[in-house]
Amino acid sequence: MLKSRKLVPERLSVTLRCRELGCRRGSLTLFRNVEFQIGAGEVLQVVGGNGSGKSTLLRTLVGLRPPDAGTVLWRDSDVHCEPARFHSELLFIGHASGVKENLNAVENVIQSELLVGPSAEVRALEALAHAGLSAHAYSLTRTLSQGQRRRVALARLYLAQRKQVWILDEPFVGLDSHAVKTLCDGMQAHRASGGIIVYTTHQDSMSWGGRKLQLGKSV
Amino acid sequence: MRQPVDILAPLAFFIMVASLFPLGIGPDKSLLLRIAPGIIWVSALLASLLGLHRLYETDLGDGSLEQMLLCPGPTVLFVVGKIAAHWLLSGLTLALISPIVALQYGLERASLWTLLLSLMLGTSIFSLIGSIGAALAVGGRGGSVLVALILMPLYVPVLILGSGALTATLTGADPSAHLSLLGALSCAMLALAPWATTAALRVSVE
Numbered sequence: 001m002l003k004s005r006k007l008v009p010e011r012l013s014v015t016l017r018c019r020e021l022g023c024r025r026g027s028l029t030l031f032r033n034v035e036f037q038i039g040a041g042e043v044l045q046v047v048g049g050n051g052s053g054k055s056t057l058l059r060t061l062v063g064l065r066p067p068d069a070g071t072v073l074w075r076d077s078d079v080h081c082e083p084a085r086f087h088s089e090l091l092f093i094g095h096a097s098g099v100k101e102n103l104n105a106v107e108n109v110i111q112s113e114l115l116v117g118p119s120a121e122v123r124a125l126e127a128l129a130h131a132g133l134s135a136h137a138y139s140l141t142r143t144l145s146q147g148q149r150r151r152v153a154l155a156r157l158y159l160a161q162r163k164q165v166w167i168l169d170e171p172f173v174g175l176d177s178h179a180v181k182t183l184c185d186g187m188q189a190h191r192a193s194g195g196i197i198v199y200t201t202h203q204d205s206m207s208w209g210g211r212k213l214q215l216g217k218s219v
Numbered sequence: 220m221r222q223p224v225d226i227l228a229p230l231a232f233f234i235m236v237a238s239l240f241p242l243g244i245g246p247d248k249s250l251l252l253r254i255a256p257g258i259i260w261v262s263a264l265l266a267s268l269l270g271l272h273r274l275y276e277t278d279l280g281d282g283s284l285e286q287m288l289l290c291p292g293p294t295v296l297f298v299v300g301k302i303a304a305h306w307l308l309s310g311l312t313l314a315l316i317s318p319i320v321a322l323q324y325g326l327e328r329a330s331l332w333t334l335l336l337s338l339m340l341g342t343s344i345f346s347l348i349g350s351i352g353a354a355l356a357v358g359g360r361g362g363s364v365l366v367a368l369i370l371m372p373l374y375v376p377v378l379i380l381g382s383g384a385l386t387a388t389l390t391g392a393d394p395s396a397h398l399s400l401l402g403a404l405s406c407a408m409l410a411l412a413p414w415a416t417t418a419a420l421r422v423s424v425e
Contacts, residue, residue: 088291096282
């Protein structure tokens, strides 16, 4: 069965699919029977109140957490069984930014995407410039404000070589209006070039026809 | 582990504990010689446990542990790097300083070489096994006590072999049996510990 799957041209099956996904925390069922399918150029916003399981859903999608029920499929292969395939095309930014305090901004960008070679620093500087942090490129992240640290974490999104799938957990938290606009433009550009975005936010200013997934209703 | 205190604390602890015993017990030379292997090794073991629980703690807190687990390349490399850094900074330095500390017990030159070699192997095993314990306990509230409880049964054979090697040298016997076993344990742990640590990290991050 696996052989026939590999014969399918990769470009046609660029989909992230969820089948009957369910997650529990202890004895509490967070969500049940979540189903969706998104393809290239599509955006999914996960909506729900605090504690409705949005972060848990994203972490299950990404593969940090095995689902208690159902499966997550990327290009028709189970993410939990073959994680490497998904992870090579995935960019995940969770609640904790993934930014190391003892490194400066450039080192953080290089380290987060494992950039190698002599052009690594140049590419990191470009990404930081796009994120509006050129002035702080060589400052220790420990000395930056929370919003600036968040922007260092998000600078990965502006690197030239982009990963196909972006899964972002509350990416707008702590950003000022200028940074919010930069991020929105970045997400629009990614979507236009065929990328897939799944994100959560409490901001209402995202009106670009993306689909919404409501959590916390049926439980 | 870029903070100097993470490197200096185990070293300082080792030097302090190993130096306090001769002061407390008095200048009884034969007694000191007999207890030297045990005391030096126990000090090294306890010093290795210090700060081990923090090995992955900052990475969990700032989210970089998740990012490492999501790396398309093998996460094992990251773990090996962490363990190597830990050993080079706290284990190897401890082994290198041990001959100076051991002089207080009146050990001779020949036994100092055995001490150095056995501690180099022993601290590498401590770092490798310790990484598994740290990965299991990360994110929990047990802290250093939990890690110590997990690791103690696994550290005891290393302690017995290591102090046995030194005792053998002091009594004129051949320590190569003990040292070979330590070397074998080190190789075995080098093969097993990174994978066990990765699996433990995945569970801890869930």
